[in-house]
Amino acid sequence: MNNKTKTRKVYLDYNATTPIHPEVKKTIIEAMEFYGNPSSLHEPGRKVRGMIEEARGKVAAFINATPEEIIFVGSGSEANNTVINLSSCPACGTCEASGCKTDKKIITSTIEHPCVLEAAACQKERGIRVSYVGVDKFGKIKIDEYQKLLKEKTALVSIMMANNEIGTIQDIKKLCQMAHEQGALFHTDAVQAVGKLEVDVKELEADYLSFSAHKIYGPKGVGALYIRKGAAFCPFIRGGHQEKGRRAGTENSLGIIAFGKAVEMRKKEMAAEFKRLSALKSLLKAGIEKNIPDIQFNGHPQDSLAGTVNVSFSGAEGETILLYLDMGGIAVSTGSACASGSLDPSHVLMATGVPAERCHGSIRMSMGRDTTDKDIDYVVEKLTKVIKRVREISSVSIGVNHG
């Protein structure tokens, strides 16, 4: 591991963030010439306004929305917070829409991103009731439980489309339909789904949908929120007329223009990439299964993101695996508590019923447009060595039993 020859670098953390697409990079560099404030009436301002609106058109079309239905925000987290916060706003009409003025409730799931879970917990402090629908061992929403929760009057449902850790994809169309039947509004956090799967808001009939540029080879610091025409809304950030008064603050023009280019490139590349990543995923899983004993894959065997592999190694701890792989030039992430700085391992794996010791030994590898089959061969080879070494050091591998 210490040889001086140049180590191969393999980035397998595309679910955390992606490198900027070369075409997007070009667009950003060109756009840097244009500095005008898009709110200004003069020519430099109008120029940037035009570029932003062009990007909005592309971003909207990418999910089959109209440009008016898209607002640009600072991140996927902001988009999610904006929607969850609607539930405690007396003026926005979210609750009136569902006819539960006095008894407001939101439903979300146990495997959401922390930005949804913590925003929901904050709503709880403000007197909103929050229910969490559980998932099965593959990470799929428990439909019976969901149906039961929906029987109580609900203002808003927020369920993610694809999970960042295990890749499990939900049947959003069905979940959304069920929510609407009970008069609840429906939001989906599609940060991991948009750009990886075909997403069509008209087909889903979702009321709100969040996504982000940096997960699809765009820059960090820009997200988008789809708000269905006519759906209740109330701004989270106030004090400006930007985004038609729905999100104050001078637009991140570079980020938004780049976002437009990023979706344009996704449109061209994602179908072929989906096929390629599906094949790479099979290759990676087969390689791990063949070479490393005592492993378990987490997440849904079929309904899962093409580039995402989550696997637990018994007797090996996640942060240790991650750091040894890092020395070998391979970047992955882990659901182990040790790496997160908290005491608890991944809430997603725990929610799927994975025992704590298996969570601690879990690694997520997420592939993307630059991942090759040579990379996968290298990863399998390194990983096999690393796991062998970590198990050698581990107290668990020698079968110590203690109550």
Added chain:
Amino acid sequence: MDKPNEWLYTDKVKDHFMHPRNLLLDEEKFQADGRGVIGNIKCGDEMIVVIKVDKKTNTIAQCKWKTYGCASAIASTSVLSEMAVGKTLEQAYQLSSRDIAQALGGLPEHKIHCSVLGDKALRAAIDDYYTRNGQLDKVKQEKEHIICQCLGITDSDIEHAVLEGARTYLELQERTKAGTVCGKCKDKSLKLLEEYKAKYFKEEEL
């Protein structure tokens, strides 16, 4: 201070993590005089420490180990195994989590609990040696006491929580869930909280 691509840990930690010393590869062959196991893989850390004792001088002749855990858990057991050798059993018994962290050039605060396990495992190994050699009077084994009866939370759980940053009763409850059912153990827990705070931290650190 932090360089942009700097590790979470010190170079010393990195060195011990990458090149663990005194790893126990063949336990049967080692024929330990004393053996201690501490931790639980459910919590993410577990370690075994074994020692060989020079009976003439009452010093630790060899100290080997195995660890399931994060980088700092591995590095801290590794450095401990070097620190223990040559010390008398009494001296080795005094090694603390702070000594280990110091020898590693410091550890992130939330990681300190990992190194605390190393010294505990060593003490357990020394106690085991005393037990095997009929020196029961010397066994100081830190026996765990259940404080929160509802959830089986022990005094050592509370100790860990304090080491990991719990300073108030609420923070203690967040970390351990102690006293979140019937609440009868509150007074006991509060007393321990203050004791451990005083034991491990100076006034100005709290």
